[in-house]
Amino acid sequence: MDTSSPTVFVNGELLKLYMGRRVRTVVQVIRNEGGAVVGQSTDNQQLTVKGPNQSVPVMHFMEVIGVADGPQSIRAEICTDFGSNFDMASYNGLCKLANGQFKNLFL
Amino acid sequence: MYANHYDGGASHFHGGGFMPSQATQTPDQAGSSKTRSSTTSTTVPLTIKQITEAYHLNDERADFLIDGVEPSLVKLLGRVLNKAERVTDVSFLLDDGTGSIEVTRWVSDSFDTDEMTKIENGMYVVLIGKLKAFQGKRHIGAHAVRPVQDFNQITLHFMECIHAHLDNSRKATAVPATTSAMNDMRAYQTLNVGTGASGDIREVVLSVFQEPASLARENGLHVNEIIRRLGLQEQKIREAIEYHVEVGNIYSTIDDDHYKSACNG
Numbered sequence: 001m002d003t004s005s006p007t008v009f010v011n012g013e014l015l016k017l018y019m020g021r022r023v024r025t026v027v028q029v030i031r032n033e034g035g036a037v038v039g040q041s042t043d044n045q046q047l048t049v050k051g052p053n054q055s056v057p058v059m060h061f062m063e064v065i066g067v068a069d070g071p072q073s074i075r076a077e078i079c080t081d082f083g084s085n086f087d088m089a090s091y092n093g094l095c096k097l098a099n100g101q102f103k104n105l106f107l
Numbered sequence: 108m109y110a111n112h113y114d115g116g117a118s119h120f121h122g123g124g125f126m127p128s129q130a131t132q133t134p135d136q137a138g139s140s141k142t143r144s145s146t147t148s149t150t151v152p153l154t155i156k157q158i159t160e161a162y163h164l165n166d167e168r169a170d171f172l173i174d175g176v177e178p179s180l181v182k183l184l185g186r187v188l189n190k191a192e193r194v195t196d197v198s199f200l201l202d203d204g205t206g207s208i209e210v211t212r213w214v215s216d217s218f219d220t221d222e223m224t225k226i227e228n229g230m231y232v233v234l235i236g237k238l239k240a241f242q243g244k245r246h247i248g249a250h251a252v253r254p255v256q257d258f259n260q261i262t263l264h265f266m267e268c269i270h271a272h273l274d275n276s277r278k279a280t281a282v283p284a285t286t287s288a289m290n291d292m293r294a295y296q297t298l299n300v301g302t303g304a305s306g307d308i309r310e311v312v313l314s315v316f317q318e319p320a321s322l323a324r325e326n327g328l329h330v331n332e333i334i335r336r337l338g339l340q341e342q343k344i345r346e347a348i349e350y351h352v353e354v355g356n357i358y359s360t361i362d363d364d365h366y367k368s369a370c371n372g
Contacts, residue, residue, distance in 0.1 A: 006156065007204040009265075024204055063258070065204075078229075082258040090262045102269050105154050106205045 327367025
């Protein structure tokens with residue numbers, strides 16, 4: 001894992017601003033489609049996650065760390081099962097703050 | 108150690124022993140201490156980016172300044188990488204998405220080793236430790252490392268970082284008493300302006316105050332006496348008196364109309 005570049009906290013809306021960059025987000029798994037997972041982002045957009053570690057069960061929350069390769073798609077490097085109890089609204093708020101007023105603390 | 112159990116509910120939230128022992132209030136603020144005791148250490152939740160950008164005060168003492176605060180302890184949350192177990196210590200790299208930093212956890216008894224065996228690469232952990240620098244490179248000496256079990260803690264930690272940052276920044280920019288500076292400024296400006304007529308009046312007024320007879324008077328001189336002596340307009344004399352009070356040459360005694368020279372003549 002490349003530890004030198006920071007990963008940006010994004011939601012569906014912010015993902016398109018960081019094309020080609022390492023991002024991190026949490027989605028709720030909706031379904032598995034072959035090699036990709038379709039998930040709902042913290043701001044209710046549908047994102048597609050390609051890559052390994054697709055063993056997160058449906059309806060669980062999954063953290064994705066990877067490269068944004070489309071306005072609604074991430075090529076994942078690491079996926080982590082965040083369980084079934086995760087506050088999407090707070091995470092969404094954090095994404096907005098970390099990219100807005102407090103960007104200097106994160107990036 | 109934390110023997111004050113008179114507050115039954117709050118004792119559940121002592122933060123796993125990471126709260127400073129004098130903390131008996133705000134149990135929900137685990138990690139970002141705002142305790143009032145002056146002897147407690149400050150624990151500040153931080154992102155690694157904040158650490159890499161912190162202002163390093165002094166190479167020997169390894170004190171850092173972040174948002175105007177010198178934290179004794181820092182709280183970090185991130186993934187464990189490159190865990191290496193040695194005889195006396197366990198070290199790893201902590202990556203929280205904003206940067207990465209080397210962490211060392213010294214293990215001196217079985218409690219420590221048990222704590223560290225649970226930690227594996229790729230795992231999210233919370234740690235409390237001391238920020239240090241050695242030859243320009245920063246690293247953490249961890250006092251405690253715990254796995255994250257509820258992932259909402261990740262959101263919470265970064266929210267705490269933002270909150271602590273806002274709090275400390277606000278304190279750092281709290282406006283100190285600028286009135287004395289303003290007075291000096293004004294005095295300086297009036298000094299520049301005080302050439303010509305008003306300058307002369309001031310000098311004359313001051314000289315009256317500094318006469319031995321005036322100095323001998325316990326309550327100084329009344330403004331009207333000055334007016335009578337000099338035969339000048341009251342307004343101008345009051346202005347001169349005001350100027351001298353500001354720069355400290357004279358001071359008011361029994362009321363606003365009596366002034367005396369501050370110099371001993």
